[in-house]
Amino acid sequence: MEAADASSAPPPAEGRVVWVNGPIVVGAGPGGLSVAACLRARGVPCVVLDRADCIASLWQRRTYDRLRLHLPRQFCELPGMPFPDHYPEYPTKRQFVDYLQAYAERAGVQPRFNQAVTSARYDRAAGLWRVRAADALADDDVASAASTEYIGRWLVVATGENAERIVPEFDGAQDFAGPVSHVSEYKCGEAYRGKRVLVVGCGNSGMEVCLDLCDHNALPSMVVRDAVHVLPREMFGVATFSVAVFLLRFLPLWLVDAVLVLLARLFLGDLEKLGIRRPAGGPLELKNARGRTPVLDIGALARIRSGHIQVVPGIKRFFRGGAELVDGRRVAADAVILATGYHSNVPQWLKGSDFFTQEGYPRVPFPHGWKGESGLYSVGFTRRGLSGVSSDAVKVAQDIAVEWEKQTSTR
Ligand SMILES: Cc1cc2nc3c(=O)[nH]c(=O)nc-3n(C[C@H](O)[C@H](O)[C@H](O)COP(=O)(O)OP(=O)(O)OC[C@H]3O[C@@H](n4cnc5c(N)ncnc54)[C@H](O)[C@@H]3O)c2cc1C
Ligand SMILES: NC(=O)C1=CN([C@@H]2O[C@H](COP(=O)(O)OP(=O)(O)OC[C@H]3O[C@@H](n4cnc5c(N)ncnc54)[C@H](OP(=O)(O)O)[C@@H]3O)[C@@H](O)[C@H]2O)C=CC1
Ligand SMILES: O=C(O)C(=O)Cc1c[nH]c2ccccc12
Numbered sequence: 001m002e003a004a005d006a007s008s009a010p011p012p013a014e015g016r017v018v019w020v021n022g023p024i025v026v027g028a029g030p031g032g033l034s035v036a037a038c039l040r041a042r043g044v045p046c047v048v049l050d051r052a053d054c055i056a057s058l059w060q061r062r063t064y065d066r067l068r069l070h071l072p073r074q075f076c077e078l079p080g081m082p083f084p085d086h087y088p089e090y091p092t093k094r095q096f097v098d099y100l101q102a103y104a105e106r107a108g109v110q111p112r113f114n115q116a117v118t119s120a121r122y123d124r125a126a127g128l129w130r131v132r133a134a135d136a137l138a139d140d141d142v143a144s145a146a147s148t149e150y151i152g153r154w155l156v157v158a159t160g161e162n163a164e165r166i167v168p169e170f171d172g173a174q175d176f177a178g179p180v181s182h183v184s185e186y187k188c189g190e191a192y193r194g195k196r197v198l199v200v201g202c203g204n205s206g207m208e209v210c211l212d213l214c215d216h217n218a219l220p221s222m223v224v225r226d227a228v229h230v231l232p233r234e235m236f237g238v239a240t241f242s243v244a245v246f247l248l249r250f251l252p253l254w255l256v257d258a259v260l261v262l263l264a265r266l267f268l269g270d271l272e273k274l275g276i277r278r279p280a281g282g283p284l285e286l287k288n289a290r291g292r293t294p295v296l297d298i299g300a301l302a303r304i305r306s307g308h309i310q311v312v313p314g315i316k317r318f319f320r321g322g323a324e325l326v327d328g329r330r331v332a333a334d335a336v337i338l339a340t341g342y343h344s345n346v347p348q349w350l351k352g353s354d355f356f357t358q359e360g361y362p363r364v365p366f367p368h369g370w371k372g373e374s375g376l377y378s379v380g381f382t383r384r385g386l387s388g389v390s391s392d393a394v395k396v397a398q399d400i401a402v403e404w405e406k407q408t409s410t411r
Pocket of ligand 2: 068069070162205206223225226292314339341342
């Protein structure tokens, strides 16, 4: 057996067991990095595992080029390190990744990469977590790859709300002649110049990809199958999110939602004539309760109004040259982009615990969902983005540090 702490030693060969002196953190995105940094700041070593070959793989490997943070910077900074002064109100993806790399380096967090966690189970007899990780570099599938078992007293789940892509099944999908890809593979619209592109989904990804396709002279149609909240990203030069956070200091959430919807109507006009209906619930209510993020419009609505983005209803089935819609119309397409979202993967690998729901979120709602039983913790499942990540990371690190202090003082 090998002992490990935050050292950067590569994982041992197949079937080896690694005793972790401190917490095992699964995920090296903003969540895993921030909890590891907070732990190290309290003198608690940990091992951070990630299936990818880099930190923040969602941001580095699975997002498009023009992406920016869409909440004001002060809501996206990780504990203990503000963004550089020269960063804009909405940092670019490159700036955010540079910040994360600097954050990890300054905190001395060195994740073990290419470690895809396939199972984690609490050994009640030993009072320890047994976390099995497959070598993600292995040529064959994860199931038969070399694996390492990490054993430790604490397990921190930081694999994110957006760990896996949602790829819906459609009738006739096999008949469609053009390429079908998920938005996590999309980088920019250059490859689609002059093409008719059917974008499935009208969340922030769907809207911004359609905008990007327009900027590259492609011809996007966007599927809007249900109601969706669209808010202006700013109003009078002030971030709508900042207005919401300010109002929440004095007003109940339902009233803040009502104000946001009223202001959105004033700023954006009647969206129903564009084919966009608002849900019955409020934007913040739906985000907090079901993780349905309102669209923060950065220009797609204007392209819908100008006819550069066609809004179409849900898909009934695909055919060779496009899709038949639920209203009987047909839309021609040369390519399809599934901007159909993501989901948590925790239920796929966390075994024997009912702390997470089948949807992969803590059963206990915010703000108490960060602490489970038997040394189990979660970071980044608050449906509150990076500000929720930071809030969890500080609480988890503080709680473990108290236990760590007890453990080390009794030696
Ligand atoms: C396109 C997009 C834009 C966003 N923009 C914003 C924004 O502007 N502001 C905001 O506040 N939030 C935003 N979010 C929300 C997003 O969740 C946070 O920005 C942030 O990425 C959350 O960090 P995280 O560490 O919890 O999860 P992630 O960033 O998803 O990181 C999770 C890590 O866990 C690893 N992992 C997953 N499963 C396993 C496994 N089984 N074994 C090993 N490793 C594993 C992954 O490789 C990944 O590196 C955005 C999300 C998306 C998808
Ligand atoms: N910083 C930024 O600028 C950006 C941030 N983000 C964030 O990333 C996260 C993920 O966003 P996003 O990728 O847009 O995913 P979302 O989950 O927000 O949206 C998925 C969309 O796909 C639709 N959809 C799903 N299945 C189907 C189907 N079978 N037929 C038709 N439509 C379907 C959904 O419709 P329905 O509502 O009917 O289910 C919804 O409109 C969010 O938290 C978002 O805020 C994303 C892009 C940019
Ligand atoms: O964009 C995301 O995924 C986020 O989680 C950021 C976010 C948290 N709360 C919100 C409320 C409205 C719009 C975006 C967010």
